[in-house]
Amino acid sequence: MAGALPQRLAGIAGEIVAPLVWLVFPDECRICGEPLGKATRIPVCGSCLRPPEPLSADYFCACCRTPFLNRAPLDEQGRCRLCRLGLRAFDAAYSWGAYEGRLRELIHLFKYGGVRPLGKVLGEWMALAMPRELSFDRIVPTPLHWRRRLRRGFNQAELLARQVARRFGKKPEGLLRRVRATAVQAGLSHSARRANVAGAFRTRKGISLEGQRVLLVDDVMTTGATATACARALKQAGARYVAVLTLARADRRPLLPATAGKEAA
Numbered sequence: 001m002a003g004a005l006p007q008r009l010a011g012i013a014g015e016i017v018a019p020l021v022w023l024v025f026p027d028e029c030r031i032c033g034e035p036l037g038k039a040t041r042i043p044v045c046g047s048c049l050r051p052p053e054p055l056s057a058d059y060f061c062a063c064c065r066t067p068f069l070n071r072a073p074l075d076e077q078g079r080c081r082l083c084r085l086g087l088r089a090f091d092a093a094y095s096w097g098a099y100e101g102r103l104r105e106l107i108h109l110f111k112y113g114g115v116r117p118l119g120k121v122l123g124e125w126m127a128l129a130m131p132r133e134l135s136f137d138r139i140v141p142t143p144l145h146w147r148r149r150l151r152r153g154f155n156q157a158e159l160l161a162r163q164v165a166r167r168f169g170k171k172p173e174g175l176l177r178r179v180r181a182t183a184v185q186a187g188l189s190h191s192a193r194r195a196n197v198a199g200a201f202r203t204r205k206g207i208s209l210e211g212q213r214v215l216l217v218d219d220v221m222t223t224g225a226t227a228t229a230c231a232r233a234l235k236q237a238g239a240r241y242v243a244v245l246t247l248a249r250a251d252r253r254p255l256l257p258a259t260a261g262k263e264a265a
C-alpha cells in the first residue's frame with residue numbers, strides 16, 4: 001500500500017493551493033489576448049470559451065473511434081488493426097474534439113496553467129460526447145502518479161469525471177491506482193507507449209467490479225495505450241464492459257501518408 005499516504009497528502013495540498021491560484025485576476029484572455037474587462041475565475045474570453053467543433057472524420061474504427069483517412073485499415077466489421085488483434089482492452093471510446101487548436105490550449109491552461117474552474121466547462125462538453133442511452137455502474141477517472149499529482153495540485157481526469165458522473169447521477173470513484181511512475185508518453189512510438197504503461201495500473205484492494213459496466217475518464221487520448229492499461233486492470237477486477245471517454249483525442253491522420261493506413265492504428 002506504499003503511496004496511499006502521499007496520495008492523500010497530494011490531494012490535501014491541491015485543495016489548499018487551488019483557491020490562492022483563483023485570486024489572480026488577469027486582464028486579458030489567456031488564449032487570444034483580448035482584454036477581459038472583468039474579474040473572472042476563468043481567464044478566457046467568451047468567444048474562446050465556445051465549445052469547439054466535435055472531431056469529424058469520414059472513417060472511424062467502429063470500436064476505438066480512431067479516425068482514418070480512408071477505409072483501408074478497417075476490416076469488414078469496421079475495426080482497426082489494434083482492435084482486430086485484441087490489443088485494446090476497452091470496448092468503446094468516445095471523445096469530444098480533436099487535440100489541437102483552441103481545445104488543446106484550453107486543456108493546457110486547465111492542466112498546466114492551474115485554472116481548475118475550467119474543469120467544469122470542459123467536463124460538461126465531454127459529457128455531451130456520450131450517446132444518451134448508455135448507462136454505467138461506475139465512473140472512474142484515470143489516476144495520476146501521486147508525485148505528479150502533488151506537483152500539479154490536482155488530477156485533471158478527476159475534475160472532469162465529476163461533471164461526467166453528474167450526468168449519470170453518480171459520483172466518480174477513484175478505483176484505480178498507478179502502481180509505478182511511468183515515463184512521459186510524448187515522443188514515444190505506439191509500441192513503446194504500450195510497454196511504458198503496461199501493468200502500471202491496478203484496482204484498489206478489495207474492489208470487485210464483477211459483471212459491471214465501467215466508464216473510464218481521461219483528458220486526452222493519444223494512442224490509447226494508457227486507456228488500454230487501465231481497462232485491462234478494470235477487467236481483471238471483473239468489469240464486463242469498459243468504455244473510455246476523453247475530452248480530446250489526438251488526430252494523427254495528417255501525419256500519416258494515405259497508403260500507410262494499415263499500420264496507422
Ligand SMILES: [Zn+2]
Pocket residue numbers: 029030031032033034044045046047048
Ligand atoms: Zn479569447
Ligand SMILES: [Zn+2]
Pocket residue numbers: 061062063064065066079080081082083084
Ligand atoms: Zn480500433
